[in-house]
Amino acid sequence: MKNIKKYINEKLNQGNKHFKNSNNDFNAYLITEYFYMKNTTVFVVFPHLHEAQKMYDLLGTINNTDDILFYPNDPLVSKVVSLSSEEFSNERLYTIDKLISGNNYIVVTTYEALEIQQMALEKHLSSRITIKINDDYNVNELIDTLTNIGYKREYTVEKNGDFSVRGGIIDVFPRGSINPYRLDFFGNNVESIKLFDVDNQRSFKTVESVEITPFSELFFKNSELAEATNKIKNYYQKEELEKSDIDRLYLDLEELENRINISTKTKYIEFFNNTKTNILNYSDHKNVITINMHETETTPTYDASIDNNGIYLENANDLMVYSPSSYDGELDLFYYDYLNIYQDYQINIAINNKKYLSTIVDYFNDKNIDVFSNNKIKISNDIKGSFYLPNIKKLYLDDQVLFNAKAKRMVRYRSVLNKSTKIREISELNEGDYVVHYDFGIGKYLGLKTMELSGQKRDYLHIVYKDNEALYVPMEQIELVLKYSSYDGIVPPISKMGGRAWKNTKTSVKKKIKDFSDQLLKLYAEREQAEGFIFKRFPELENEFALDFEFEETIDQNVAIENVLKDMEKSSPMDRVIIGDVGFGKTEVAMRAAFRAILNNKQVLYLVPTTVLARQHYYSFKERFEKFGATVELMSRFVTNKSQNETIKRLKAGFVDIVIGTHRLLSNDIKFKDLGLLIIDEEQRFGVLHKERIKEIKINVDTLTLTATPIPRTLQMSIMGIKDLSRIETPPLNRYPIQTYVIPRDDAIVQEAIRREMARGGQTFYLFNRVTGMEGMVHRLKKLIPEASIVYAHGKMNKNELEDTLNDFIEDRNDVLVATTIIETGIDIPNTNTIIIHDADKLGLSQLYQVRGRVGRSDRIAYAYLTFESNKILKDESQKRLKALEEFTALGSGYKIAMRDLAIRGAGDILGKEQSGFIDSVGMELYTKLLEEVLYNKEAPKVVAEDDIYTKRHIDPNYIEKDSVRIEIHKKVSSLNTMSDCEDLKIELEDRFGKVDLDLILYMYEKLFKKLSNKIGVKKVSHKKDEVKLIISADKSQLIDGNKLFLLANTFKYPIRLGYLREEIQITFNLSDASEHWLYLTAIFLDKYVNNATTNEKNYFKTI
Template identity: 35%
Template sequence: MFRKDISQFLIDKKNSVVYIASSNKNIDIYFDNIKDEEKNIVKLSDLQDEEEYYKVNYELLEKINLTEKIIILTSLEGLLMHYSLDEETLNLKLGTTLSRKNLIEILERNGYKKNYLVQKRLEFSIRGDIIDIFPLNGENPIRVEFFGDEIDRITHFLISDQKSFEKISSINIYMNRDNSQKLDFLQLLNKLEENRKLDIFLENSEVIQYKLEETILRERARENEFRKLYDEIEKKSQKIEVLKSEGDNQKVKVSNKKDGVKYENLSQIREGDYIIHANYGVGIYLGIQDINGKDHLAIRYADEDKLFVPIEGLNKIERFVVSSGKTPELYNLGRKGFKKRREKLEEDMLKFAKEIVEIQARRALNTGYRFSGDTVWQEEFEEKFPYIETRDQKNAIEDVKRDMESSRVMDRIVCGDVGYGKTEVAIRATFKSVMDGKQVLIVAPTTVLAQQHYERFVERYKDYPITLELLSRLNSDKEQKEIVKKIDSGSIDVIIGTHRVLSGDLKFKNLGLVIVDEEQKFGVKDKEKLKKMKTNVDMLTLTATPIPRTLNYALLGIRDISVIETAPEGRVPVETIFINDNKKEIREAIMKEIAREGQVFYIFNRVKRIEDKLNELKKVLPKFISIDYIHGKMSPKNIKEKLRSFQDGDIDILLSTTIIENGIDIENANTILIEGLDKLGLSQVYQLRGRVGRGKRKGYCYLILDKDKKLGKKASERNESLKEIGEFGGGFKLSLEDMRIRGAGEILGDKQHGALETFGYNLYTKLLQEEVSRIKGDYIEDFETKISLNEEAYLPKTYIEGDERLIIYRRLVDIKSLDELKNIQIELKDRFGDIPKEVLNLLKYLEIKILAKELKIKEIQKIGEEILYKFDNSFVNFEKLMKIIELKEARYSQKDSGLYSNKNILEFLYWYKGEEEKNEKI
């Protein structure tokens, strides 16, 4: 029987089924094909991870007592595990009584650990009346809110943004008890046969027998137990032979409810960080301090002077990102050193801002081809995409289409982590270009990546009359000449290649779009050739970790950027683990992956010693494990053949230099070990880590530390950043962090070196953008309203703790609209519970500030029982103002430009806003 027929075979069976598969891959295929037809299906595979094991055990518990048909898919691994059938569950239900104290005791007793923000299974957090729990069962953590001792609300929430997304009325939480009875698989079968007819199938018994021997090699102590158990189960089973066949791996279109980015913030200011205040210069952040019932940021300057900045002044403070990596000098508060320095540098920045505006103006005048709107074919083609687009991916696609349909020449960067859907953005842009009869050039830095793109494009375009060719060093001279000739005649629509396509012999009949993948990998000469193409052809650049110069261009508006930060549905985070450079730890990391039928990348970036490293690994590992190596000095043909063998599963471990950094996409390779960290940049390590965890299985990245080598400051910072960076969507953030560690880089030579050194990257960019806006005439001076209400308005430590307070403060200060304010109020209630009076006062203060800014009110001050409103003379016509405001209780004084009223502040502001809008309409 063919593998593709097994799924239907299992669906057609009337009895319940236990199916023992010869590989986890087969189980995944059967499960994906059966799950929509049979709801009572459990797969016992890939159980090396303890969390996954308990989750599966819970699913088994739910199904075991059903009288309906159930299907259990298991591998040998699942066969050798023990299962609990008498575990207790804790039922949480709306309206029931359960004290928070008792719930916490139950959780702790059953192995749950307390953390401020829940990030993984077996964690819980307490924030006021809210307890967040990530149980072993279920896909997402839950949020339980109490009213006294009554459960008032239960929701699922996302790890990515910590926000609730689904209300539920009850849930059973699986308790991880150590004293529960454990059954082996034979006992489990006997239990299943008590109340149902059961068919047991054993797939490819010879393969499973071989896997058993491999397992016994690793666990000699349990050899007798394993052999006896397997022999008994084999007697009860019907043998079935299964052959591989095409059509097994059809992709299923799935929903995308897990949109979001890991809830971390690399630019977050932490205690002890160097910061820069726009008015006072560089200091050291000491944390938040309460002064007269109001939170202030404490900053230490030279001579132990301290500056206390009220929270509303947060927008004047940035983390100090130094371009040279050296320790910055603290400024003196009582002197004018920073002020003088800033005034001098602002003259240079003004000149530079004018240059930027000129570049932008020239770019705006540079008109190109205006592509047509989407055709019926385009819509049909996009419908065939086998996945649901993520939110960010949709936005990037729309950005590119909008650029192409405009008369301005496109120069857009699409930045997104490996596997986040950048290629699909390029595929759609290419299709749009071809629909208008325009040719497309796609350039990749390596033959491997070019080949991968070619295969993907061919697969997506197979139903359409689009001609594609691949051009690289692998083509013979004759083939290259033939392809060049076809490009010139216009008979090739899409040409994909490496540096070879930038040779002077390529002449296009009607080139409309150039797509560059990982531009930073190209040399200076190639970049110059690409730059010349930008003058009249739309340019799209794809990158996972943009270099500082590219980031600078994007952040300053010289180039456009779309960032894809949303993880695709089903993507499991890659876990980063630091290990020591010793045989035991390296062997253990590799064997864990081999045991789950996976493959391993081992990064060793020294060509001369790579064969020695191969022999070292062979001595450490069992003989049945296949190892081979590749490096950049090998012929492209040889590299391609070895990669193909690795992809086909003939090689278990691929020892490689950093040549695999781009373009290698092997779903079964989910462990990578990286040696020689001190020689690699942060972005490079991140790119390499992206080679694993590209499918549904969890990926592991082991960073090997040389215990005999002392780490320098930059290396230590890089390692800390790798620990802090989120598992999802971190490439763009990591590029910013790489800039901090390795240097910010320059845009136009050394012209702004002094400004970067003085202001740091963040403040420098902010000030430069302000200058650009002023020159262009679209800068709006920040209008500040002074508000004195004598009310306590802050975030209490008892409500929000630690670094999270500053994150929330920063978000509150950055709020620009009433809608944003409303959304964050909903989020605060959801995540931290009932909002205390001080926080409500803070939200009211922000609401008043937003309205007052809009109405150009300079000051609002509470005097006794009355409120004084002072209006800005430069914006407000008081004669007109008094015609609008006809309040008996309001008094107006020309002397202080003030209006006195005893009305509620918000009531008055909303009323005045409405009257002003009415008056404008008249």
């Protein structure tokens, strides 16, 4: 360690800040040493983003991660079209925040990123908002400032960058904050500041202050706009622009004026500044290191971007640090190099894995070399990484170079939206939505309508049916109305009110559900009774296998693994479904199960729907399992007949542990010596006959089914008793969000994007969703990028030709694959990290979500370019859809829509094709309700007659403006069961919307009173000025606990008279001295009787 530090210090003390011909592992130590030696902020500049990203990751493994910042660049394209992803923008703003704090950091960046203009430092400082409790802050000025610095006003705050205003309450979700803040003002005085939960919108912790920093890189006051607009016009008048560019420019100016899509206007920042400002201007005390890994005369350096900041780089310093060969576990090769190349070197080996450590110690012991005491070769973890320095005769190796071990990565990538709302209200009703009424069928929801009845205002759901017949559903019947959801936006036929067709449909669906569930329950019972194999645990070996996994397991993944391994220990055969997006780690769950099966001397059959997938899984299983002595074989058309016949023999003899393949493995000639585990990938993609064969195999064999399509959580809860399900919903920890750009199609963008990907050794998907014209598109791309190898694939190709094309692409024999949405399913190519989607505005959200998920499957930053016709100005739905896509990385609204569509398709996959048709006929929500009625003998909801009205069943729009939120509160009122629930809802309402008026409180008590009255059997309520009488029906009176009722009556605050007439109990409240409302008092009394509530009524008196 001393020698390496000495070498680094010599290089740094020469004063050179520009280094070339080096090795990343060494550079990480060089940068770290420089940082601590200079005690200042250090900017480390690379020519390319992928090099900077690798260094950012590497520095995090040897330093305090809080000291390392990343300042990435978006691709540079053209004069008018600029690209800016929200994720990269957020990362840059985070870096600016940290530099403004005045502390020292290592900032990893690129030459292009130094060209990015930022708002002047003084503007950043003046735009930061700090608010403390008891501060006076003009509310209107705060609203204006939030708008100016890039925050968007919404009715409900759900994600970072949102704020909302409801009376004296301002909710805001600052950039970088994990939770949003609720500011409660009295006039202009800040009375309280609380954190709240985006899922339930309730506050949970009081804090003293909040700091709000700009959400957008471009921010401005309205007063600054006119001057900047003139500067922009004057500048571009000097440029020779195409008409489409001029149209785009004027659209940009219009959007700037209306503060629309500000994040895409960062190219105009310099026109809002008086001086040019880049990231270097945010640090007073700084040093710059530029690194060109393999510099040639043609390597870009962009020295001007550094020189312009008064920082001058001396001549390049050749570090002469090189990367050694990889040995892939071949220690004899390493020993040969040791004897012939590194004989004069001191060799340091860093090993993290115990198994590898044992292997290397044993190997050198056989050579009479003690690696713990030898001066020539020794094991030490002082320096991790692999590089050699010929000048000082030093060689450093780690287990990645020696054994091809995978490094567990610790990515500290910040998401734009830290904790946005989950898919909490995909059933939220909006005007124009299709709804399904339990009794009347499918109609269209036209909004909330307030009407007066018996002098009291009431809210109704307005639904229109066939022939424009209107239905007004009162709030006490709200549970009868559900949002209609089906896959891919199927438009359902509107029902005729009062017709028999709907009743017949519902009866038919319910019967089919009954048949289906009976069949499932029978199968489930048979499996529970079947005799399976009890798999034993092998803790030490299984732990070693788990440590070999290159990623950190997510919580969901760990739960799924534990569920599967527990199932395998039961006496009945496992039948579990693992649901998780592609790349979320289902295969690792399958590998853990397979490893346990092998340890128990059982064989594993892994079925996949395509030969391409079979080959992919074969290679990943082979790499992982052969280290542990297991035999993995492949059965597909890519394997010769001779090899297949050999594998069949060896399977039967028990010499093959895991066999992976397509439906070929379901043939009658395939026999196992002792099959213990069946793994099925995407079972719904197999044919009917294959599924029947799978059923036969499953009877006494543990079975694990993997699917990438999610299902609705409500459906999962409904079928838990008949199907074992595990969900993996958390993406892997080391995944970079996909940088998503929505842009007009431009040849320069396509050319630049593909060339950038090729420059880092990667591949590109070009999604062209039309078979007609595909060959023409390939020809056009070949003219644009003649050096690229471009192929195409679509579903109408010959099956073998398609598979060969895909296989060649997976084997990295081509640079670009032009394809239809065939790439949507199953293809996993970690080396493909750019996707360009042609006419993205014509695809559905769920389709776009899945297609975009084909990239970003490795530790590299991935790019998705969603393009539309360059002369097309997107409006309304298309624009909303593509904007939603940009937010996909962080659970935006588009994510919710896509997840809903996918979940409905997933429900069809899990339940089968026939049931999928029934889901479409009644909608997902009602289907789930009918399923619960069948499985759990739940009663169908009853129509509650519009009864006596004591209060307004109405929520004032001045109090809660948005209809969908008012419906949400009506639902909550309908679900009240106790006085404690009432108090809890009142606290929530005050927290979210401010002081609750008396009418709304009484509405809550009335709802509770009626619910408790029904439970106790009250058949009549008689209400006079000073007296309320409850009469309980004769049959229910027989069930009343007289002693309990008498005791409660005697201890109540006001006199209660109990009577018994015509076998009916009468409870009479004398309220002549009462100041509280009778609904409130009777509800308290009934709550004490029905729910055994112990809370003293005095605790509630403050509520009226």
